[in-house]
Amino acid sequence: MGNQLIRFTQKLSKQQFYQAIISTLRILLPFEFIGIALHIIYETAFHENGIFEAIFDLRSNLPAFKPLGITLKITTMLIFLSIALSIAFLVADHFVSSSTRPTTRYLAGLTSLTIYFLLIAETSPSLNLLQISESSGNLLLPIIVGLIIGFCFTKLQAHSHTGFGNNWPTILTLFIFILLIGGLSLTVHQTQYYASFFYQQISTLLNIGAHPSFLKILLAVTLRNCAHFFGIISDFTNTIANQFPDQGANLAYVIAHHNLWKIPYPITFHSLYNSYGMLGGNGMLLALNATLLFKIKNKRMQFAARLSLGQTLFDQGGTLLFGIPVLFNPILLIPFLLAPLISMMLGYLFIMTKLVPPATYIIPHATPGILRAFLGTNGDWRALLLSLACLAISSAIYYPFINLINRAINEQGDVNHG
Template sequence: MMENQLINFTQRLTKKHFYQAIINALRILLPFEFIGISLHIIYETTFHRNGIFEAIFDLHSHIPAFKQIGMTLKVSESLIFLSIALLIAFLVADLLVSSSTKYQNNHLAGLISLILYFTLISETSPSLNLLQISESSGNILLPIVMGLIIGFSFLKLQSNFHSTFDTNLSILLFFIFILIVGAIGLTVHQTQYYATLFYQQVTSLLNIGQHPSFFKILLAVSLRNIAHFFGMISDFTNTVANHFPDESANLAYASAHHNLWKIPYPITFHTLYNSYGMLGGSGMLLALNGTLLFKVKDKQMQFAARLSMGQTLFDQGGTLLFGIPVLFNPLLLIPFLLSPLVSMILAFLFISWKLVPPATYMIPNATPSLLRAFLGTNGDWRALILSLICVAVSGIIYYPFVKMLNRATLEQGDEMHD
């Protein structure tokens, strides 16, 4: 019964023009996301001084122009991700207008949305430095909202005028939007009130700065993954979940005593979530990726799953988020939130029962997913076994929802042919 209700809700949602605009924009940008994630993995593993391959093979001593290549990769990656955010703002507005109106689409809505979004992130970034602007564009919910606002505004105005905009009205509206959003952006940049207030409330709730309880770690992970599911992928969501000080104490103890079994804080965000609850990225995407490869029937989704498999092995799930898409997909929300929590509960039990030592050592970004806990425990094979168990259990959690995804896609295809 609940399965039918969830499928029916999803099918009704997919018929909405605004939802179609969002999903189609993400899928159009899949190649860009794939390239950006690939460059990110190469940079983080090979050309970052803390990268796993650099640490193992001492690559900076053997690769000519090591720093220059790394900087080129970093800048290219930033440009691609910034372009993705700008194109999301353009495509959502443009697709919404083109799919919802009988009037000729001259792409003006998309262009205005793109320029306004760039104006906003430029004014709210600390400076006009490319890397800082790119970091400001990491939250893809903002360009989506911008595109929807501009798109719906154009549709409303078109319905009132019953014709396409004349040139003078278009120019007038363009500058009005620029002035309004510019004023809002400048105010946000000057005050940062909303971010400060929200951050204070969340950190107060989680008691960041103190040793958190197991349930507060679960809460932090849930907040982080809810934010990521709706496209709020930014430094803030990472900061909420990562700034717990007990990991430094654990690392200091392990370095002094060379004993992971007696560290002062065996249950931390790092020992649970970083090591076992985010294999493949937020939402245990490695498990979803594997389930999709074996179960999904839609050719477009099969392609996205094959394309992203190598990346989820390196803890980067962006291509999968865009290609299925996982983002904003009601059928995948429950397992996206549930599978990391179940994996963390398993890790909590194994660590508490002294079956696995806590993963104490810090692991470089983009380290292969299944090796995170293994390396974090200095090569303990039991941590590797637990990682495999967590992926398998998460795959079982995803399995019925992937079946529903198949059913919803199949029924939607049948309706299109009727």
């Protein structure tokens, strides 16, 4: 299987569209790092229930707490919005980078950026920054827009021997095509049908309102991580989890009886996924980060792993997604999906055999992942040991795939991974 993965990755890395995506992610790595860093500061120190705010009471002790928090939040949103807009521009620009006409390249990028901005702006007719910023979290959309526009410009240019400047039929065709694509995309995006349909199907599958089974929790997590791997940054498992009565019932029981072992619903999204299945974020990225630090040979990837280590401790893996990149990397898809499932299965086994109590207590916002189970069980050391075991096993799962990346780099050089 390893040889097949390497061959598939090598073939994929030679494709023009894939090179455009990877080049774009690498260029935007510094901006993603800065955005994630500011986001962590806001979530831990300025969020109403952030872990540092809860410990140090920063709301009372830090001068200008509220304006600082607002400024930090707006700055973070602007950075992430700028990254999404840049993706739309750069993917189209890189797609036509082989062109000998620089004007055409920039025209493709500007066209892609304009169409993408119209799409996300339509989600907020009043141009509310928060709503637009939330829409820009779906990184797959600007990538698709950039690829479509880049492809169209490439094909039109191939049939234009005199260039766009003096070829009015080509310009008119391009203009009409862009209007059609933009209008169709705007209509589809405005209805948000695909998003509501997807959520409805998942809700029906998991039987919202009833306690989910262990297998349904695994399925929901797999769907979420798969979407995340392809740039659809969504939080639908947490949204769905909030619709179940189990967490409230468990907390009410603990408050009344002070006993974690007999809560009515020991197996929940919180006791499995949040506690053991997302250390470092989706895909157990803390385990990947640690494995990269000790195993990867490529200097660029080592640098990205060092940059992101502190961030993955707070479950923010954006720097890894861009810097390795994890996004769209065929070699990393299997461990990205498998590591959380194995960790959750281990958590399920230990909880059901009464070796570890289920995490039930509410913990401060943005608590480092490795401490969630420990604090959620009111400081039970066995939960902390289980978290460390899940981290170690996940690192072992990633280990052979990091070896495959090293092999792919040695065989192919800096086409994709180097």
